Amino acid sequence: MNLIGNIIWLICGGFLAAIGYVIGGIVLCITIIGIPFGLQCFKIAALELFPFCTQVVSTRSSMGCLHVFANIIWLICGGLYTALIHLVFAALLTITIIGIPFARQHLKLMELSLMPFGKTLV
16 A cells, blocks of 8 residues: 555655755755755655655654754745645545545654654665
């Protein structure tokens, strides 16, 4: 079922969203200051490609308390907007029974796109 879910996800926009995150990550990695944020974009792109077979888990980051400040900067510069979009899509998908598994994946993406520093994909 994970394979079928991932294929449907990719066809219905997951592939284009992943390309957008990869392009954003490349643009952010051009500057030295943007490299950590670009790496987080690549992490979100990986989850956009295969959301049904991955989980988001919190980890002890090697950044110490800097991940708190990085998450605040991420939140201000677009993380809140992205998380709200995933929340809206999740709400729309829960209207139908078929859309509920896809809504759960959008909630997973919302969690990662809101504060990606200190989280990893398993």
